[in-house]
Amino acid sequence: MRTTLAGAPSAFEGGLLPLGSGTWAWIQPDGGWGEANAGLVVGDGASAVVDTLWDGRRCREMLAAMAAPTAGAPVRLAVNTHADGDHWWGNAELPADARIVTSAEARTAMDEEESPRGMARLRRLTGLSGRLPGRAGEMGRYVRGMLEPFDFRHVELRLPDDVFHGTATEEVGGRELLLRTLGPAHTVGDLVVHVPDAGVLFAADLLFVGVTPVMWAGPVESWIAALDAILATDADTIVPGHGPVGGPEEVRAMRDYWAWLAGAVAAQHRMGHRALEATIAILRDPDAAAYRRWLVPERTLISVTVMQRGLAGEGPLPRTTAVRAALFDQVASVRRALRDDAG
Ligand SMILES: [Zn+2]
Incomplete structure (x- = not known):
C-alpha cells in the first residue's frame, strides 16, 4: 500500500508489516489526523489485536489483511490503547467472542468522547462551512480534510468488556502481553502493549514518528516519564500510534521534542504570549527547523494550549465542542502562517 487514506502518494509503506516473532504492525501512511496504526500478535491457536481504527470499513480492511496470519489462530483478545x-x-x-480490554481511565474517557453520530454531523457541516469565505471557511476545510476518508454514519460503538488498573498481564495462545497504563499524557488513559518474547512494544499515541504529536491531557512531565518507561522495557521494535515503525531512537527523539517544547512554552508564557502567538513564534524559531518538517506541525497549537493551561494552573482542557472548535480555528491559522512563511 503506497497511498494515504485520502489516496495521495504516501511517504512510506503501509499495510500489514511483519515485525518477526509472530507480530505485525498495521500501518496507515502518512500518520496524520485519523491515520492510526494498529498491531497483531499471533499465538498458538489464538491472536490479539491492538486497536481497531476509526471506522468499520478501515477495520474490516485490516482484519481481511490479517486473515492469513490468523488462519487457525482467531482473534480472541483486543486491546484499546486509549x-x-x-x-x-x-x-x-471484531469477532463477537473476542474480549476487549482497556485501562480504567480510557474506559471512562470513552463515555465522554464525541459520538460517531456527532462526528458524522460535523463531517457534513464542515463540508458546507468549507465553502464560506475567510476564517470560518478555512477551519471548515481543515476539519473536513481530516474527516474526509472516514464513514462515521455506520459506526456502531462496541465498548471494552474489561478494564484494568495500572498494569495487567494477558495471555493469548501461549504468549504474554504486558499492558501498562502510562498516562495521563496524550490522553488520560494511555496504555502500551509490550510483547516481551518478541522485543516489540505497541506505544500507540505516546509515540509519533515523523508526525507532530498532540497533547490533549498532559502534563508534559508525565509524557516524558512514559517515554522513559518505554525505553526501560528494552523493546527494540516500537510501533507508534501514527507514522512508520521505529525503535528506541525515535522514542528518544520524542523525549527531546517534549523537553524542547516545554522550555519554549515556558519562555513564551513568561512573555505573556497567548497560545496562537506563542505557537507561531515557537515554530518560527530556528531551533524548530527539524520539527517543522514533521507532518501537521500546526497541531503544536493544541499542546501549547494545554501546557499553558498547566502553567497558569487552569486545569485540563474542557472536552466541549465549543472549545475544540476554537482550537481548530487556531490550528488552521497556524497552518496558514506556516504556509505564508514557506511562500
Ligand atoms: Zn491517534
Whole structure:
C-alpha cells in the first residue's frame, strides 16, 4: 500500500508489516489526523489485536489483511490503547467472542468522547462551512480534510468488556502481553502493549514518528516519564500510534521534542504570549527547523494550549465542542502562517 487514506502518494509503506516473532504492525501512511496504526500478535491457536481504527470499513480492511496470519489462530483478545475514536471505533468488526480490554481511565474517557453520530454531523457541516469565505471557511476545510476518508454514519460503538488498573498481564495462545497504563499524557488513559518474547512494544499515541504529536491531557512531565518507561522495557521494535515503525531512537527523539517544547512554552508564557502567538513564534524559531518538517506541525497549537493551561494552573482542557472548535480555528491559522512563511 503506497497511498494515504485520502489516496495521495504516501511517504512510506503501509499495510500489514511483519515485525518477526509472530507480530505485525498495521500501518496507515502518512500518520496524520485519523491515520492510526494498529498491531497483531499471533499465538498458538489464538491472536490479539491492538486497536481497531476509526471506522468499520478501515477495520474490516485490516482484519481481511490479517486473515492469513490468523488462519487457525482467531482473534480472541483486543486491546484499546486509549479513548480517541481513531483507535477503537472499529471494535464492532471484531469477532463477537473476542474480549476487549482497556485501562480504567480510557474506559471512562470513552463515555465522554464525541459520538460517531456527532462526528458524522460535523463531517457534513464542515463540508458546507468549507465553502464560506475567510476564517470560518478555512477551519471548515481543515476539519473536513481530516474527516474526509472516514464513514462515521455506520459506526456502531462496541465498548471494552474489561478494564484494568495500572498494569495487567494477558495471555493469548501461549504468549504474554504486558499492558501498562502510562498516562495521563496524550490522553488520560494511555496504555502500551509490550510483547516481551518478541522485543516489540505497541506505544500507540505516546509515540509519533515523523508526525507532530498532540497533547490533549498532559502534563508534559508525565509524557516524558512514559517515554522513559518505554525505553526501560528494552523493546527494540516500537510501533507508534501514527507514522512508520521505529525503535528506541525515535522514542528518544520524542523525549527531546517534549523537553524542547516545554522550555519554549515556558519562555513564551513568561512573555505573556497567548497560545496562537506563542505557537507561531515557537515554530518560527530556528531551533524548530527539524520539527517543522514533521507532518501537521500546526497541531503544536493544541499542546501549547494545554501546557499553558498547566502553567497558569487552569486545569485540563474542557472536552466541549465549543472549545475544540476554537482550537481548530487556531490550528488552521497556524497552518496558514506556516504556509505564508514557506511562500
Ligand atoms: Zn491517534
